[in-house]
Amino acid sequence: MGQFRKKLIIMAAAGALAVSSLAGCSRSMDNDAVVAEVGKDKITLGVANFYARMQQAQYETYYAGMMGMTGEDMWKQEVEDGKTYEDGMKESLLEALENMYLLNQHAADYDIELTDDDKKAIDKAANLFVEDNTLEDKEAVSGYEKNVKKYLELATIQSRMDQPMKEGVDEEVSDEEAAQKSMQYVLFSYNKTDADGNSEAMTDDEKAAQKQKAQEFADSLKAGDNPDIGALAQEAGQEVKTATFDADSTSPNADLVKAADALENEGDVTDIVDTDSGVYVAKVTSFLDREATDAKKESIVEERKQEQYDSLLKKWREDTEITEHKNVWKKVNFEKQGVTVKQSEDDYSDNE
CATH class of the missing domain: 1.10.4030 (Triger factor/SurA peptide-binding fold)
Incomplete structure (x- = not known):
C-alpha cells in the first residue's frame, strides 16, 4: 500500500x-x-x-x-x-x-x-x-x-x-557507450557589476580586454608555467569550475564542450572559446570520469x-x-x- x-x-x-x-x-x-x-x-x-x-x-x-x-x-x-x-x-x-x-x-x-x-x-x-x-x-x-x-x-x-x-x-551498458569526460574551466565574463551591485554588459573595449586576459591565461596554462589551473585562475581574479560531459552535452556551453571534446590527451587545454556571455578556457582532466560515467549508465538504462x-x-x-x-x-x-x-x-x- x-x-x-x-x-x-x-x-x-x-x-x-x-x-x-x-x-x-x-x-x-x-x-x-x-x-x-x-x-x-x-x-x-x-x-x-x-x-x-x-x-x-x-x-x-x-x-x-x-x-x-x-x-x-x-x-x-x-x-x-x-x-x-x-x-x-x-x-x-x-x-x-x-x-x-x-x-x-x-x-x-x-x-x-x-x-x-x-x-x-x-x-x-x-x-x-x-x-x-x-x-x-x-x-x-x-x-x-x-x-x-x-x-x-x-x-x-x-x-x-x-x-x-x-x-x-x-541493463548492460559499456564504459564506451556511457563514457563521460571531465574538465575544469574558467569563464572570463562579459558582464560586470555596477556600483549598486547590479549586473551590466561590458563595453566593447572592456570585452576586448577580457578576451586578451583569457588568451594570456590559456597561453600560460598550455605553456605549463603554472600547471595548477586553480592557482593560475586566482592570479587572474577568476573562478575555476568543473563539469562532466560527452559529445552531446551542451552545458556549460556547447562550443566549449565541442572544443574540449576534440582534445586528444588528458591535461590538454582548449584555445579560447569566445561566446556571447564571455570567453571560456578549459582543461580536460579525465577521459573517463568514473562517477559521472556510472550515473550515465543508470540514465541510459x-x-x-x-x-x-x-x-x-x-x-x-x-x-x-x-x-x-x-x-x-x-x-x-x-x-x-x-x-x-x-x-x-x-x-x-x-x-x-
Whole structure:
C-alpha cells in the first residue's frame, strides 16, 4: 500500500479547490456526455473534466505565479500560430487520459488489479474530496464521488503498471557507450557589476580586454608555467569550475564542450572559446570520469525502460480504435474558469 498511499497524499494537495469563473461563463455540463471512446470504454465528460481540472489547479497554483502572470493570461498565451497554451495542454491531457484507459485495459496482462485495500482507500479519498468542496465548486470540476473514484482507480492502475511494463530491457551498458569526460574551466565574463551591485554588459573595449586576459591565461596554462589551473585562475581574479560531459552535452556551453571534446590527451587545454556571455578556457582532466560515467549508465538504462514503456503504449494505441469528440471536449475551458488549490489538513490515505 505504500506506493498507493503516496498517490492519495498527492491527491490531498488538491482536496480543497478555489474555483473562479468569468462573468457569463456557465458551469453546467452534461457529465455523462462522451469525450472519447477507447475501444469499448467510454470516457465521460465528468471524468475528463475532473482529471483536467486537477491538472489545471496544479498549474495555476504553482506555475502561473512563477511565470509572473494570472492563470487566465497563462492559458491564452499563444505558443504557436493559432494555438494557445490551453489548446496544447488540453491535447496532451486527453491523450494522457486515453492512455490511462489503455493501461487499465491491459492490466490483466501483468496480473495487475485493485485490491480490497485499494478500494477502501479510494473510497475514503473520494469521500474526503466531496466533503472538502462546496457543491458549486464540485459542479465546476465535476468533482462528484463517482468521477473522483474513477480517476483514482485509473491512477492506481497506472502507477502499478509502470514497473512491469519496463521490465526485461537490456541493463548492460559499456564504459564506451556511457563514457563521460571531465574538465575544469574558467569563464572570463562579459558582464560586470555596477556600483549598486547590479549586473551590466561590458563595453566593447572592456570585452576586448577580457578576451586578451583569457588568451594570456590559456597561453600560460598550455605553456605549463603554472600547471595548477586553480592557482593560475586566482592570479587572474577568476573562478575555476568543473563539469562532466560527452559529445552531446551542451552545458556549460556547447562550443566549449565541442572544443574540449576534440582534445586528444588528458591535461590538454582548449584555445579560447569566445561566446556571447564571455570567453571560456578549459582543461580536460579525465577521459573517463568514473562517477559521472556510472550515473550515465543508470540514465541510459532508464531511457531504455521508458522507450519500452512508450513503445508498448504506442502499439496499444495503434491496435485500439480511439474516437475523440472534440465538440464535447471543448466544453472544458481553462481560460474562462480558473481553478487553484487550497491547502488541506486532511490525509487522503487509508491510514486511520
